[in-house]
Amino acid sequence: MQFETSRTLISGAAASVAGGVNSAFRVGMRPHPLVFTAADGPFLTDVDGNRLLDYFLGMGPMLLGHRPPAVVEAAHAQLDRSILVAGQTQAEFRAAELLVRLVPSAELVRFSVSGSEAVHAALRVARAATGRSTVLKFEGHYHGWFDNVLWSVAPDPADAGPAGAPTPVAGSAGQAPPTDIVVLGWNDAGAVRDRLATRDVAAVIMEPVMFNNAGILPLPGYLEAVRQACDETGTVLIFDEVITGFRVAPGGAQQQFGVMPDLTVLGKALANGFPVAALVGRRDLMQLLADGRVLQGGTYNTQSVAIAATVAALTEISTGRPHERIAVTGARLMDGLRKEFADAGVDAQIVGYPAVFQVRFGAVRPADYREALAADREGYLDFAHALLGQGIRVLPRGTWFLSTTHEEDHIDATLEAVRTVLAARKGS
Numbered sequence: 001m002q003f004e005t006s007r008t009l010i011s012g013a014a015a016s017v018a019g020g021v022n023s024a025f026r027v028g029m030r031p032h033p034l035v036f037t038a039a040d041g042p043f044l045t046d047v048d049g050n051r052l053l054d055y056f057l058g059m060g061p062m063l064l065g066h067r068p069p070a071v072v073e074a075a076h077a078q079l080d081r082s083i084l085v086a087g088q089t090q091a092e093f094r095a096a097e098l099l100v101r102l103v104p105s106a107e108l109v110r111f112s113v114s115g116s117e118a119v120h121a122a123l124r125v126a127r128a129a130t131g132r133s134t135v136l137k138f139e140g141h142y143h144g145w146f147d148n149v150l151w152s153v154a155p156d157p158a159d160a161g162p163a164g165a166p167t168p169v170a171g172s173a174g175q176a177p178p179t180d181i182v183v184l185g186w187n188d189a190g191a192v193r194d195r196l197a198t199r200d201v202a203a204v205i206m207e208p209v210m211f212n213n214a215g216i217l218p219l220p221g222y223l224e225a226v227r228q229a230c231d232e233t234g235t236v237l238i239f240d241e242v243i244t245g246f247r248v249a250p251g252g253a254q255q256q257f258g259v260m261p262d263l264t265v266l267g268k269a270l271a272n273g274f275p276v277a278a279l280v281g282r283r284d285l286m287q288l289l290a291d292g293r294v295l296q297g298g299t300y301n302t303q304s305v306a307i308a309a310t311v312a313a314l315t316e317i318s319t320g321r322p323h324e325r326i327a328v329t330g331a332r333l334m335d336g337l338r339k340e341f342a343d344a345g346v347d348a349q350i351v352g353y354p355a356v357f358q359v360r361f362g363a364v365r366p367a368d369y370r371e372a373l374a375a376d377r378e379g380y381l382d383f384a385h386a387l388l389g390q391g392i393r394v395l396p397r398g399t400w401f402l403s404t405t406h407e408e409d410h411i412d413a414t415l416e417a418v419r420t421v422l423a424a425r426k427g428s
């Protein structure tokens with residue numbers, strides 16, 4: 001498979017588009033960023049005419065696959081009625097009702113356009129509710145690209161201080177200083193308890209399953225212990241379920257683990273590719289938005305077409321069918337991958353759930369970001385690149401997303417490609 005037309009277009013586009021891409025996370029892809037012409041079901045078509053089986057799924061959103069008919073029809077129909085009204089539509093009320101029904105801790109909802117914005121609103125609500133400003137986040141967790149949370153997302157340990165007392169490391173040049181952020185290693189309940197004891201922390205924010213840097217499950221009892229420490233100290237617990245929402249379970253990681261946060265950030269699979277995110281949570285906290293004491297806004301919030309698509313996606317998710325379907329195909333893929341790696345003598349672990357899991361090379365079984373650094377990341381990068389050559393597109397960082405449109409024969413084709421790549425790896 002060759003990607004030369006993409007290469008030429010990207011280098012030409014760099015004359016008018018910064019770096020030829022419109023997100024920092026699209027830089028540095030091997031062999032280079034790709035240019036696509038179409039997407040359908042589990043497939044992407046690129047300008048070189050390659051048809052790629054897609055496990056990026058738009059970085060997670062396309063739970064129902066690319067262009068699912070119900071979502072496409074809802075969006076088309078809405079285009080004939082309105083695009084943007086700077087007011088309310090009944091569709092957004094319906095979308096909120098569906099969310100309240102699906103997500104166990106959701107009592108009230110506020111929509112926004114991106115997960116980063118919804119995180120921003122969550123922190124503002126938490127600070128307003130507690131009268132405190134400090135926010136506690138965890139090394140390796142990603143909560144969007146805004147200044148106040150883009151700390152220690154993928155820090156070089158040389159800059160990050162001791163694992164027990166990490167120093168916040170900026171994720172970007174030009175960031176405002178970390179005056180109100182505290183960073184800890186994840187999965188250490190004692191460290192959270194100790195830090196919250198001084199009762200000056202407004203919120204603890206975490207990915208309840210760490211997927212952005214490595215696939216790491218919460219240790220047994222960890223989420224419960226953090227919940228308890230927050231309760232005892234009047235700290236707001238925020239689950240960032242932008243990835244885990246609708247994938248770990250229809251109601252997210254909170255449903256899976258039975259631990260309820262005070263506030264939850266949702267995005268990605270919520271709208272199957274349309275730009276919609278949401279902050280949901282406890283009625284008394286969300287009331288700060290209702291009465292206007294906390295400001296959250298956005299010209300494009302609940303844009304009519306995006307919200308029509310959201311209703312269609314959530315209606316489908318709430319039947320439970322997508323989850324049941326992916327439970328079967330995802331398990332086939334996870335089990336198949338385990339077998340392929342074992343047969344090839346490759347030390348690899350597969351961590352997570354049928355709709356979102358992480359493949360990691362090496363013997364390490366990390367509980368936090370620092371431990372995860374011992375994994376064979378370079379080896380995985382080579383593997384992901386070789387798979388692309390076989391027509392299978394997987395994220396270089398090891399996360400695999402599945403959709404309802406990945407059929408059993410797609411899974412089997414994937415496993416065959418993996419076998420080919422591992423055989424070539426062994427032979428080289």
Ligand SMILES: Cc1ncc(COP(=O)(O)O)c(C=O)c1O
Nearest residue numbers: 114115116142143144240242243
């Ligand atoms: C856990 C998590 N939180 C927040 C975000 C930010 O969402 P968005 O890219 O929609 O701003 C992301 C994006 O990948 C994410 O994975």
